[in-house]
Amino acid sequence: MKRREALNKIFLGGTTVFLVTATLSSCEKEDPDSNNNNNNTNDDIIIDLSDSANNSLTNEGGYLVKSGVIIINTGNDNFIALSSVCTHNGCTVGYVAANDNLLCPCHDSVFALDGTVLQGPASSPLKTYNVKKEGDILTIS
Ligand code: FES
Numbered sequence: 001m002k003r004r005e006a007l008n009k010i011f012l013g014g015t016t017v018f019l020v021t022a023t024l025s026s027c028e029k030e031d032p033d034s035n036n037n038n039n040n041t042n043d044d045i046i047i048d049l050s051d052s053a054n055n056s057l058t059n060e061g062g063y064l065v066k067s068g069v070i071i072i073n074t075g076n077d078n079f080i081a082l083s084s085v086c087t088h089n090g091c092t093v094g095y096v097a098a099n100d101n102l103l104c105p106c107h108d109s110v111f112a113l114d115g116t117v118l119q120g121p122a123s124s125p126l127k128t129y130n131v132k133k134e135g136d137i138l139t140i141s
Pocket residue numbers: 027086087088089090091104105106107108109120121122
């Protein structure tokens with residue numbers, strides 16, 4: 001094997017390792033309950049609906065992901081909150097208003113609004129949180 005061929009093989013092998021590593025790391029879990037170092041665990045999440053940064057929550061079907069939790073406006077001044085971390089492999093789920101469920105974009109797991117699995121590959125439900133609304137303030141605990 002010539003030197004140039006050997007270098008090409010080494011370079012291509014390194015590229016493959018890099019791509020596999022990058023792909024796997026994109027599915028790392030972000031469970032807020034596992035982040036004991038940043039004070040997110042068991043701390044309430046406070047959302048001020050009058051803050052323009054939270055505009056996505058002011059309309060029915062709107063949602064927001066914050067600190068590993070997805071908060072959804074379900075209409076009639078009601079809000080729900082669930083872990084946004086897919087139980088299959090840790091991708092962030094999104095709310096699909098048209099289907100009124102949560103979809104993981106990585107491998108298409110689907111969850112009901114109570115967190116139960118409607119479609120795998122995920123097999124465990126999403127954790128749910130309590131939401132209290134006082135005026136414009138949501139407290140997720
Ligand atoms: S990470 Fe959500 S379905 Fe695989």
